[in-house]
Amino acid sequence: MIIVIKQGADEAQVENLKRLLQSKNIEPHISKGSLQTVIGCVGDVAQIDPGLIEALDVVESVQRIQEPYKAANRKFHPDSSMIDCSGVKIGAGAFAVIAGPCSVESEEQIVFVAKAVKAAGATLLRGGAFKPRTSPYSFQGLGKTGIDYLLSAKKETGLPIVTELMDFKDIELFNDVDVIQIGARNMQNFNLLKEVGAYTKKPILLKRGMSATLQELLMSAEYVMASGNPNVILCERGIRTFETAMRNTLDLAVVPALRRLTHLPVIVDPSHATGYSYLVDPVAVAATAIGADGLIIEVHNDPQRAKCDGAQSQTPEMFAATMQRIATVRKALFK
Ligand code: PEP
Numbered sequence: 001m002i003i004v005i006k007q008g009a010d011e012a013q014v015e016n017l018k019r020l021l022q023s024k025n026i027e028p029h030i031s032k033g034s035l036q037t038v039i040g041c042v043g044d045v046a047q048i049d050p051g052l053i054e055a056l057d058v059v060e061s062v063q064r065i066q067e068p069y070k071a072a073n074r075k076f077h078p079d080s081s082m083i084d085c086s087g088v089k090i091g092a093g094a095f096a097v098i099a100g101p102c103s104v105e106s107e108e109q110i111v112f113v114a115k116a117v118k119a120a121g122a123t124l125l126r127g128g129a130f131k132p133r134t135s136p137y138s139f140q141g142l143g144k145t146g147i148d149y150l151l152s153a154k155k156e157t158g159l160p161i162v163t164e165l166m167d168f169k170d171i172e173l174f175n176d177v178d179v180i181q182i183g184a185r186n187m188q189n190f191n192l193l194k195e196v197g198a199y200t201k202k203p204i205l206l207k208r209g210m211s212a213t214l215q216e217l218l219m220s221a222e223y224v225m226a227s228g229n230p231n232v233i234l235c236e237r238g239i240r241t242f243e244t245a246m247r248n249t250l251d252l253a254v255v256p257a258l259r260r261l262t263h264l265p266v267i268v269d270p271s272h273a274t275g276y277s278y279l280v281d282p283v284a285v286a287a288t289a290i291g292a293d294g295l296i297i298e299v300h301n302d303p304q305r306a307k308c309d310g311a312q313s314q315t316p317e318m319f320a321a322t323m324q325r326i327a328t329v330r331k332a333l334f335k
Pocket residue numbers: 102128132182183184185207237269272
């Protein structure tokens with residue numbers, strides 16, 4: 001249920017309404033937008049008579065929300081959310097590019113890539129320390145050491161870091177990580193989503209599961225938000241279809257489709273979506289043009305020798321060229 005507040009409503013009366021809702025075990029989420037203020041109600045709203053609320057002086061209208069996601073719903077929060085990633089903003093017009101290798105392989109490697117992607121204009125550094133690999137015999141990531149190396153790269157370049165959490169038992173290692181990634185394979189690990197949402201308000205980069213519908217993606221965001229962390233960034237990274245020519249099938253229309261359903265920022269991962277470095281540039285440009293709030297791109301110093309995802313990794317030179325084209329598109333369409 002959402003309650004639309006009249007323009008210029010008396011603050012004290014809005015406060016009274018908030019307390020009334022709380023007394024009925026409803027959690028009010030106030031969103032002061034540019035056009036209107038709305039109170040999103042989470043809890044057992046069936047017990048509330050909308051007519052009684054509508055009769056209040058400060059209330060313009062009351063609407064029931066049909067969708068099962070509430071906090072993530074744009075109806076709850078009409079303005080787009082801007083998420084602050086240690087000073088780098090994503091969403092509501094702020095565009096960010098996260099770049100770096102699939103996995104952290106050594107301190108020299110991550111520092112080198114961090115400097116290269118920063119020089120090309122990336123605003124955040126990625127690198128996996130805990131890797132969700134399909135085979136138990138593949139490189140599993142450097143774990144804690146990988147996070148230490150990411151922190152060195154952050155110190156050298158000032159870039160905030162993004163890395164994946166697979167198991168909540170490792171959360172304390174993430175104290176100095178700026179954005180916590182929850183990967184596609186864990187998108188419906190509801191315990192992990194609840195634990196991480198309750199533990200931290202750090203931005204969570206939530207990747208779409210490979211067979212997840214948009215509603216399922218939004219319900220996973222809802223888990224994090226309902227646990228106490230409103231700072232969720234959604235990421236489209238391709239889904240599994242009958243097509244095998246590429247690693248996944250990029251579902252690019254989700255960017256405007258999600259924009260309508262949610263206020264959360266939406267970014268695109270052209271690397272995992274395609275699996276081939278030659279496709280990363282055109283797909284990154286297309287994702288920018290369709291209005292994504294950012295991109296996450298795999299860049300490796302030596303893709304042929306990468307321990308993970310080399311075929312889809314751009315070299316620093318390719319990445320720099322892509323960044324130029326992205327800037328051209330942004331300038332033409334959004335500035
Ligand atoms: C990754 O970002 O390296 C990764 C494993 O992504 P996804 O969860 O989208 O497969």
